[in-house]
Amino acid sequence: MKAAVIVFPGSNCDRDMAVGLERATGRAPQMVWHKDASLPEGLDLVAIPGGFSFGDYLRCGAIAARAPIMRSVVDFAARGGHVLGVCNGFQVLIEAGLLPGALMRNAQLKYVCKVTPLRVATNDSAFTCGYTRNQRIDIPIAHHDGNYLAEPALLDRLRGEDRIAFTYEQNPNGSTADIAGILSENRRILGMMPHPERANDPALGGTDGAPFFAGLAEGVMAGA
Incomplete structure (x- = not known):
C-alpha cells in the first residue's frame, strides 16, 4: 500500500501516523507539505493526522481545509481513493466537505x-x-472540539447506511449518539476523533490500535 501523510503547521501526530502505516505495510509513507499543489502519483491512501493545524485559529480545521494540497485530496477522494482523518484530521475532512456533520466544543x-x-x-x-463488530477497544483521545453533532435526519442516514464506525462506551464530549467516527457514503473515507496511532506499541501503553493499521493495509489493497 502506498500512502501519504499530509503535514500542516501545528500537526503533531504526523510521525506517529507514519510509523503506524509503515509498520503495517513495510513501506514508509510520503510526507506531503500543505503548500504542495499535488499529491504523489499512485497513492492508495491519504492520511490527515491529529494536532492543531494553524493553531486551531478560527474553527478547528477551517484553514487547513483550504490549503493548496486539499484540492488534490478532494479530487483523490472523488476518484475513490481512501482517506483517513484522525482528530484534527477529522475536523479538516468535515471542513472540506468530505464528511457530514459538525465537530463542536466538548460539552464540558x-x-x-x-x-x-x-x-x-x-x-x-x-x-x-481488522476488528470484529461490537469489539471493545481502548484508544486514546486528546481534543477540545470533538463533540460530533448530527441532526436527526443525518443520524438516521448514518445508522441506516451502517456508516457509524466507532462509538464511545463512556461519552467524553457530548457527541450525538456517542459517535466517535463515521464513514463516507462510499465507505472509503473515515473520520475519527480517537487516536489509533497512539495505541500501536506496548511502549505507548496499549496495542488496540495495531489491528486498525493492519486491517487498513489489507482492506485497502483488497479494494474494500
Whole structure:
C-alpha cells in the first residue's frame, strides 16, 4: 500500500501516523507539505493526522481545509481513493466537505486527554476490518472540539447506511449518539476523533490500535 501523510503547521501526530502505516505495510509513507499543489502519483491512501493545524485559529480545521494540497485530496477522494482523518484530521475532512456533520466544543468546555473505551460499530470497511463488530477497544483521545453533532435526519442516514464506525462506551464530549467516527457514503473515507496511532506499541501503553493499521493495509489493497 502506498500512502501519504499530509503535514500542516501545528500537526503533531504526523510521525506517529507514519510509523503506524509503515509498520503495517513495510513501506514508509510520503510526507506531503500543505503548500504542495499535488499529491504523489499512485497513492492508495491519504492520511490527515491529529494536532492543531494553524493553531486551531478560527474553527478547528477551517484553514487547513483550504490549503493548496486539499484540492488534490478532494479530487483523490472523488476518484475513490481512501482517506483517513484522525482528530484534527477529522475536523479538516468535515471542513472540506468530505464528511457530514459538525465537530463542536466538548460539552464540558474542557480539553480531554485520556484512554477511552470504544465499540467497533461496523467492521464493513477497510478502516475497521481488522476488528470484529461490537469489539471493545481502548484508544486514546486528546481534543477540545470533538463533540460530533448530527441532526436527526443525518443520524438516521448514518445508522441506516451502517456508516457509524466507532462509538464511545463512556461519552467524553457530548457527541450525538456517542459517535466517535463515521464513514463516507462510499465507505472509503473515515473520520475519527480517537487516536489509533497512539495505541500501536506496548511502549505507548496499549496495542488496540495495531489491528486498525493492519486491517487498513489489507482492506485497502483488497479494494474494500
